Amino acid sequence: MNFQAQRERMVDQQIVRRGVRNRHVLDAMRKIPREQFVADELREFAYEDSPLPIAAGQTISQPYIVALMMDAAEICPADRVMEIGAGSGYAAAVAGAVASRVYAIERHAELTALANGRLQRLGYTNVEVRTGDGTAGWAEAAPFDVILAAAGGPSVPEVLLKQLAPGGRLVMPVGDSRRKQHLIKVTRRGQDDYEQEDLGPVLFVPLIGEHGWAAQEGDAPAVVEKAYQERDGDAAVIQIRRAAEPLPALNGYAPDDDAFGRAFDRFSSAQVVLLGESTHGTSEFYRARAAITRRLVEAHGFNIVAVEADWPDAAAIDRYIRHRSSESDPEVVFQRFPTWMWRNTDVDDFVHWLRDHNATRDADHQVGFHGLDLYSLNRSIRAVIDYLDRVDPETAGIARERYSCLTPWARDPAGYGRMALNKGYAVCEEAVTDMLRELLERRLEFVGDQNDYLDAEQNARLVRSAEAYYRAMYYGSAESWNLRDTHMFEILRQLLAARGQDAKAVVWAHNSHIGDARHTEMGQLREELNLGQLCRQHLPGPVALIGFGTHTGTVAAASNWDSPMKVMEVRPSLEGSYERACHQAGIGRFLLDMREDEDRTELREALMGPRLERFIGVIYRPDTERFSHYAEAVLPQQFDAFVWFDTSRAVEALPGKSRPGVPETYPFGL
Numbered sequence: 001m002n003f004q005a006q007r008e009r010m011v012d013q014q015i016v017r018r019g020v021r022n023r024h025v026l027d028a029m030r031k032i033p034r035e036q037f038v039a040d041e042l043r044e045f046a047y048e049d050s051p052l053p054i055a056a057g058q059t060i061s062q063p064y065i066v067a068l069m070m071d072a073a074e075i076c077p078a079d080r081v082m083e084i085g086a087g088s089g090y091a092a093a094v095a096g097a098v099a100s101r102v103y104a105i106e107r108h109a110e111l112t113a114l115a116n117g118r119l120q121r122l123g124y125t126n127v128e129v130r131t132g133d134g135t136a137g138w139a140e141a142a143p144f145d146v147i148l149a150a151a152g153g154p155s156v157p158e159v160l161l162k163q164l165a166p167g168g169r170l171v172m173p174v175g176d177s178r179r180k181q182h183l184i185k186v187t188r189r190g191q192d193d194y195e196q197e198d199l200g201p202v203l204f205v206p207l208i209g210e211h212g213w214a215a216q217e218g219d220a221p222a223v224v225e226k227a228y229q230e231r232d233g234d235a236a237v238i239q240i241r242r243a244a245e246p247l248p249a250l251n252g253y254a255p256d257d258d259a260f261g262r263a264f265d266r267f268s269s270a271q272v273v274l275l276g277e278s279t280h281g282t283s284e285f286y287r288a289r290a291a292i293t294r295r296l297v298e299a300h301g302f303n304i305v306a307v308e309a310d311w312p313d314a315a316a317i318d319r320y321i322r323h324r325s326s327e328s329d330p331e332v333v334f335q336r337f338p339t340w341m342w343r344n345t346d347v348d349d350f351v352h353w354l355r356d357h358n359a360t361r362d363a364d365h366q367v368g369f370h371g372l373d374l375y376s377l378n379r380s381i382r383a384v385i386d387y388l389d390r391v392d393p394e395t396a397g398i399a400r401e402r403y404s405c406l407t408p409w410a411r412d413p414a415g416y417g418r419m420a421l422n423k424g425y426a427v428c429e430e431a432v433t434d435m436l437r438e439l440l441e442r443r444l445e446f447v448g449d450q451n452d453y454l455d456a457e458q459n460a461r462l463v464r465s466a467e468a469y470y471r472a473m474y475y476g477s478a479e480s481w482n483l484r485d486t487h488m489f490e491i492l493r494q495l496l497a498a499r500g501q502d503a504k505a506v507v508w509a510h511n512s513h514i515g516d517a518r519h520t521e522m523g524q525l526r527e528e529l530n531l532g533q534l535c536r537q538h539l540p541g542p543v544a545l546i547g548f549g550t551h552t553g554t555v556a557a558a559s560n561w562d563s564p565m566k567v568m569e570v571r572p573s574l575e576g577s578y579e580r581a582c583h584q585a586g587i588g589r590f591l592l593d594m595r596e597d598e599d600r601t602e603l604r605e606a607l608m609g610p611r612l613e614r615f616i617g618v619i620y621r622p623d624t625e626r627f628s629h630y631a632e633a634v635l636p637q638q639f640d641a642f643v644w645f646d647t648s649r650a651v652e653a654l655p656g657k658s659r660p661g662v663p664e665t666y667p668f669g670l
């Protein structure tokens with residue numbers, strides 16, 4: 001593994017881009033081997049944009065936070081620095097590389113020993129870590145030019161202020177809850193003259209000590225399985241067992257076989273029902289969502305199915321299930337990695353059911369099938385131009401011209417983002433925005449089928465979002481994630497608007513898109529939002545967010561991006577996770593309704609967590625499962641309901657061969 005390159009990237013992408021300018025800090029972070037400050041099995045994650053677990057249930061801070069604090073403290077070479085909460089020793093090493101002397105205090109002797117060992121090995125002679133309560137400071141070594149606290153307390157201890165040199169700066173997370181703080185900077189202007197600034201919301205582990213919080217159970221952050229283990233066999237299991245409603249088996253599409261779907265009738269008053277999945281390759285999740293969708297369509301008038309797939313692929317399915325001919329040759333769809341996510345036997349069955357359902361209905365009463373995702377830049381460009389070629393060749397010429405800005409990047413849209421970034425401006429933004437605006441303004445002029453217009457409009461929207469998405473990729477993951485989920489929400493809103501008063505939608509997407517991000521690490525640590533959250537916040541009508549989970553079984557996934565699909569064993573869920581509690585409840589298949597209600601107060605309280613939750617996408621890495629696939633969440637706030645399959649099996653990818661009896665227009669190209 002090339003750590004030097006990762007280090008450079010970390011500094012450029014996570015730190016410089018976010019505005020940290022202190023040369024000394026940037027230079028130090030380009031040099032210090034952060035991978036040596038974490039356990040061996042976590043080395044490959046050492047340069048990720050996040051905190052990581054270290055011993056004693058603590059964390060090594062996110063690189064950006066280390067840089068931000070030192071930048072705020074205006075640390076420079078002559079400074080004497082005190083750090084409270086040395087943890088891994090990484091921040092102390094950065095400070096040591098910049099300043100003249102560093103005094104670091106750590107509460108856990110185990111961590112002090114590890115940190116001192118690392119610092120010694122790396123040749124530091126100006127950094128000392130000792131075990132103790134840092135809230136009292138280090139009187140013998142005072143005064144300090146810089147005091148940094150790597151853990152959050154209820155207030156800035158008076159004793160620490162007294163240990164600041166004139167002109168000295170203290171940076172510390174402060175908050176009245178143990179789990180949420182604001183980063184505060186105090187500058188000592190004179191003997192009793194302190195100036196205070198608020199640098200914004202942050203999330204640190206608690207500062208435990210005389211002038212901090214009292215030690216108590218549950219102090220350790222989520223990354224500590226041990227704390228959870230002790231709590232296990234707990235109220236959550238008992239409450240789940242009490243509240244879980246066993247579900248019938250998932251069979252097929254026989255007319256009288258709708259018991260599974262009926263269990264979800266209670267959500268039918270929602271305008272949008274969002275159905276999640278905790279992997280992209282579990283058959284039960286697809287079949288359950290198909291059964292629920294079928295019931296919502298047949299019995300409750302739902303008329304839109306919107307899925308986490310690219311618009312043009314889904315549009316081909318939509319034409320097929322609505323018995324509309326395609327203007328161009330039927331395209332073989334879902335060819336981009338991960339193909340099995342949609343090209344699988346469960347989706348195939350569902351598509352055929354949709355087609356049958358629509359067969360006897362007029363266009364206004366048919367169900368539509370649509371894609372919310374934005375990874376089809378090229379095909380969407382082509383679709384807009386093809387459409388205009390048919391209805392307005394002159395405008396097609398203008399579209400060609402405008403989109404030509406992106407054509408050189410057809411094969412490598414990420415390269416476009418890089419180039420735009422280097423030039424320092426959004427090279428094609430205006431062209432793609434103008435194209436969308438023109439389509440919208442002139443919609444009434446275009447002749448022909450309204451569905452074709454809507455298709456072109458969404459493709460133009462996709463091109464506009466994708467242009468911004470590929471640029472945002474270089475500003476860090478939160479921005480591009482947010483753009484993607486905002487795009488999904490925008491498309492969903494367009495779909496609802498196009499159907500008018502009667503619009504009711506079912507959405508299929510991963511739990512990470514559907515479970516309200518404000519109640520997971522995504523929103524709380526990384527400022528990420530998602531589709532489920534946006535629906536709750538901005539749709540006028542009620543919505544239902546339904547998550548899915550499993551304990552063990554098999555899953556279709558790849559080891560790396562673009563690698564072949566494999567059927568892998570899903571490891572049993574971790575102690576202390578929501579999944580483990582569901583497993584311990586001992587019911588193979590159930591629905592857990594968690595909506596606020598008098599009868600459910602105890603259930604909700606017992607589940608309030610936060611606890612770990614498993615997220616498997618198209619990549620599954622069982623060896624590093626804890627860090628690749630688990631994150632903290634508060635289940636009853638994240639979802640309205642949770643659907644459980646204790647054991648589950650992998651989806652079956654569709655074969656490439658043709659099948660007798662399937663119409664030639666069938667977009668799966670079988």
Ligand code: SAH
Nearest residue numbers: 058060061085087088091107134207208209
């Ligand atoms: N700078 C560290 C961050 C460690 S997390 C790094 O990058 O690795 C914060 C640390 O503060 C934890 O290790 C925790 O044990 C420690 N801590 C909490 N309260 C403390 C106190 N009163 N005195 C000293 N250390 C404390």
